[in-house]
Amino acid sequence: MTEFSRSISQPPQVQALAALNERAREIFRQIVEGYLSTGEPMGSRNLARILPMALSPASIRNVMSDLEQAGLIFAPHTSAGRLPTELGLRFFVDAMLELGDVGREEQERIEAQMRAAASGHTFASVLAEASSLLSGVSRGAGVVLTTKTNVQLKHIEFVRLDPARALVVLVSDDGSVENRLLDLPPGLPASALQEASNYLNARLHGRTLGGLRAEIEAGRQAMKRELDAITERLVDAGLAVSVGPTEARQLIVRGQANLLDDLRAIEDLERMRLLFSDLETQKDVIDLLARAEGGDGVRIFIGSENKLFSLSGSSLIAAPFRDGSQTIVGVVGVIGPTRLNYARIVPMVDYTARVVSRMMDRGT
Template sequence: MDPRSHLLLKTLIERYIAEGQPVGSRTLSRWSGLDLSAATIRNVMSDLEEAGLIVSPHTSAGRIPTPRGYRLFVDTMLTVQPLESVEQQALNETIQQNLQPASPQKVISAAAQLLSSLSQFAGVVLTPRRSQTFKHVEFLRLGERRVLMIIVTPEGDVQNRMILLEQDLSASQLVEAGNFLNTHFAGSSFDEAASRLKQELGSLRDEVQTLMQAAMAAGSQAMSDDQEQVLISGERRLLDVADFSTNMARLRQLFDVFESKTSLLRLLETGGNAEGVQIFIGGESQLVPVEEVSVVAAPYKVNGQVVGTLGVVGPTRMAYDRVVPLVDITARLLSNALTYSSGEAGAPPPGPTAPA
């Protein structure tokens, strides 16, 4: 593609993203800054259409980008704009406010809400897979024969389970039981602990044996419970997007994707295998099951290891120059927050920096 065609295609896509209307030769002449006749511009547009980069909708004289045109645009023409300082501050403050070592899930949920709020589209997060091992167990007496079992995973995730015993136990007996589990079985799964515990039960008092057996069953159930792998926030915002609200069939298809989550899960897992921000475009990527939908995604990490993916789901006609840095900075902030909450970092997570 020669520089003139390159500039006209870039201008056409930028104007279509901004205005949502097919772009004609007069608009291109005004916004491109090129001193070209309308006939010359129409000839270039015809060439771009033959190349499959733009298309004329219905009988309109203007053109709109195709998925292939969007792909060329985001890969070679996109100029990313730094977020406003106010938006960067809002991101950082919200993540910090939800930074609780006992609740990484709260930080992840806040990230999804932030992505939706600042993009005005849907925010999605693929959550880390829950560990099957436990780092710490504690028992609290809630009343006669009623005990709360608190399970902390190596990632800092916390699970609570109620246990009803056949006989009451004192607070000191509950502390004894928790210390025994933490000393001998921390870092194991509850199934592994239960198998090894059979050899140790003889050394424990009968009432503590009963608690241990109940705790193994409750802990194993807690770790095997289905986890919400894909968090979605703000999907209703897409009802206000003209690209979807005027096409009910497309809108229903999109909400079916949100409900089943299977295709979103597959796409986000793919996004986690790459470094940095990726853009998936409907009609061009088989991973996006709905045409006219794009997903901007980036992996996030804990202690340098990728544990999940987050992103924004919106129309192909989105302001990529703004959404890309939004996703990038959110991924960095979430990585910092989760690493800090895991107890491995020695200082609070730093504020956001604009991507290069």
């Protein structure tokens, strides 16, 4: 079974609810699962028909009143059934959610799609496929966050601008070109620039910048034998400036249109408009996804637990992926309404992150 991390601590009322009797927990479970399945409120008469124990509607209403006072359910309209609050959803996810496993057939489908994406020999295509795949599974928006160091490189060149400065030119497999300014030590011969370029290009072989840095660091003694001290410093400086003082983040989002498929009312349309606005504000999405890089396992953020979704009432399910050195280098996930199928999506996000990690480990 997939493990996942709690994104907030449990409030005292939720801790107290954990001690409620089986009857209260079963009624609460049915209300939440009905909401996740249909989006509709659950009334006492419907509950009386589906509960595994015999209870009258009046007895059920008494329990619902207790759950409502605890802040876990609410009535959207007078005399209507009940829906879970965000606090109720958090308690359900943390304490009652039963996660399934990703079936063998689904595992093979995920891996086949990712291998097909990797056939283009760019890791960017693998990440885009991961985002699209999760979008299709969840009927939400699939998201991937990574850094420039995970883009596979095709060529690196040092180009002198004047005696004190040079450009580090990085050409990626996808054809993109990035230039960084590098300060040169006094008296550096032109041959050192060419020698540093040749040394790095001989070791690229479709590696990411992060992978190239790791390999060179691991072979530090061999580099000292091959290069003089000045050229060695130039290689180190070129790799450092290529990453930059703050690594640029790359955000991939697929499937936003899925979020429009299940609108039920004007308020749903307004919620989606706010969510689309959130997704367009990439910095806030990147900041939220970066929080999921903080540890192992799947992280779940529900509604106003995070300021980004405080108005749109959306959820994020995300899991980190790692490179060949087992360093966390990005996040894959799903953004959608709070009525996501958590039991299915949590293990799918987790498994997809594991597949991406394995592909990075193999140097796709």
